[in-house]
Amino acid sequence: MPGLDGDQIRRRLADARLYLCTGTRPDLAEFAGEALAGGVDVIQLRDKRAGAPLEAAEELAALRTLAEVCAEHDALLSVNDRADIALAAGADILHLGQDDLPVPVARRILGAEIVIGRSTHDVAQATAAAAEPGVDYFCTGPCWPTPTKPGRSAPGLPLVRATAAAAPARPWFAIGGIDEARLPEVLAAGATRVVVVRAITEAPDPRAAATRLSAALRPR
Numbered sequence: 001m002p003g004l005d006g007d008q009i010r011r012r013l014a015d016a017r018l019y020l021c022t023g024t025r026p027d028l029a030e031f032a033g034e035a036l037a038g039g040v041d042v043i044q045l046r047d048k049r050a051g052a053p054l055e056a057a058e059e060l061a062a063l064r065t066l067a068e069v070c071a072e073h074d075a076l077l078s079v080n081d082r083a084d085i086a087l088a089a090g091a092d093i094l095h096l097g098q099d100d101l102p103v104p105v106a107r108r109i110l111g112a113e114i115v116i117g118r119s120t121h122d123v124a125q126a127t128a129a130a131a132e133p134g135v136d137y138f139c140t141g142p143c144w145p146t147p148t149k150p151g152r153s154a155p156g157l158p159l160v161r162a163t164a165a166a167a168p169a170r171p172w173f174a175i176g177g178i179d180e181a182r183l184p185e186v187l188a189a190g191a192t193r194v195v196v197v198r199a200i201t202e203a204p205d206p207r208a209a210a211t212r213l214s215a216a217l218r219p220r
């Protein structure tokens, strides 16, 4: 929720279970509102359409839309890759992959109040992200090969099991190919938080899909 300080964001992130990445879409505000109403805790604008990358001004406009919806639902707003845009959008989170800005460089741009996340694809990267100064959370995967990240081989659930066994002090999320049917396997491997794309963006009823995922992640 734009406007929180770094410690408030970190506390909310520790409680977060369901993280959604979405591209822009004509119904972005309505879609995001439905997903957040269903129980999504964090929403990231991740627009990777081949051949049609968003211009910075377009990305900022979409993030402003998401920021309003996040404020209505008390959810965290995440920006992918771009520290300058995270700062300009007043985002809570910047997510960085292995080939993106080095964390110390992003930290210099962002200051202390925006939380930084890292993608990891093997045990060495996960171990490093769990300890690297300036990193607040990390993601491990893909759990399964996924068309949402073409060309990325999947370390699979063994990486989730190894990460869970290491009991990192930082929050971490499993990602990649996760849907309602596969979620029990991911939880059994030791994850308690997940990132999804298609499970919600391609669902006929995004709110219902988010509600079911969220309920499975927060059993009573």
Ligand SMILES: Cc1ncc(COP(=O)(O)OP(=O)(O)O)c(N)n1
Residues within 6 Å of the ligand: 019, 021, 044, 046, 048, 080, 081, 095, 096, 097, 098, 099, 100, 117, 118, 119, 139, 149, 175, 195
């Ligand atoms: C929350 C979250 N986790 C992982 C990713 C993937 O980031 P990256 O490996 O940099 O790949 P791209 O998203 O840039 O294709 C993410 N964006 N968000």
Ligand SMILES: Cc1ncsc1CCOP(=O)(O)O
Residues within 6 Å of the ligand: 141, 142, 146, 147, 148, 149, 152, 175, 176, 177, 178, 195, 196, 197, 198, 199
């Ligand atoms: C961005 C990213 N990084 C690793 S897997 C992935 C995409 C996950 O998408 P989906 O949930 O549709 O498989």
